[in-house]
Amino acid sequence: MSKLENVSVVKAANIYYDGNVTSRTVELADGSIVSLGIMLPGNYTFGTNEAEIMEMQSGDLEIKLPGEEWKTLNTPETFNVPANSSFDLKIKTVTDYCCSYIKD
Amino acid sequence: MSKLENVSVVKAANIYYDGNVTSRTVELADGSIVSLGIMLPGNYTFGTNEAEIMEMQSGDLEIKLPGEEWKTLNTPETFNVPANSSFDLKIKTVTDYCCSYIKD
Structure with missing residues (x-):
């Protein structure tokens, strides 16, 4: 059972799409931020500021990245x-993810 | 923005009711456990092992506790x-909660 150790967690959730997408913000010991989130089945569009690494912990989805075709990704893919x-994103089954951010 | 500091977080979510109820397990510095969770609108029944303190961070719900009538609770209630x-539980609007457990 993998854990993020020695971290801080913001108590309040981040809530998007009427709660169909939610996440918790975790601050790691080095000051970097990770989001642990859940996406329920549905179609969503998200914008990024920083580049992101999305690690799928459960679920199946289709994704269309900028300038690419739709593709299917199944756990344990990372994109x-x-x-x-x-x-x-077209979320096919409940997707549990860990999102890291890449600083410039 | 309240935070749980110096904690460990289990990366994988706890997923119930097809993802309509999900939570993250957080281990506090003293070894006690807290769950940070989201409940989407719907009707649910939960069982407890340890006694629980449920702090509502957002949302509105109706609850029927053992031997009691239904009652309505709005954020920031604690039960x-x-x-x-x-x-x-009858969850009326997306409910973000922090659940603590009371050891015997």
């Missing part, structure tokens, strides 16, 4: 999203 | 659930 971009 | 019991 990267460019900074300052927008991407589309 | 207690006895150990080894079962209780019913």
Whole structure:
């Protein structure tokens, strides 16, 4: 059972799409931020500021990254999203993810 | 923005009711456990082992505790659930909660 050790967690959730996408913000010991989130089945579009590394811990989805075709990803895939971009997701089964951010 | 500091977080979510109820397990510095969770609108029944203190961080719900009538609770209510019991919830709006457990 993998854990994030010696961290701080913001008590309040981040809530998007009427709660169909939610996450908790975790601050690691080195000051970097990770989001642990849940996406329920549905279609979503998200924007990024920093580049993201999305680690799928459960679930199946289709994703359309900028300039790419739709592709299917199943756990335990990991995908990267460019900074300052927008991407589309079709969540097929409940997806539990861990999102890290890449500083410039 | 309240934080739980110096804690460990289990990376994988706890997923119930097809993802309509999810939580993250947080281990505090003193070894006690807290769950940070989200409940989407719907009707649920939960059982307890240890007694619980449920702090509502957002949302509105109706609850039926053992031997009591239904009652409405709105954020920022806190309610207690006895150990080894079962209780019913009607979640009216997305509810973000922090659940603590009371050791015997």
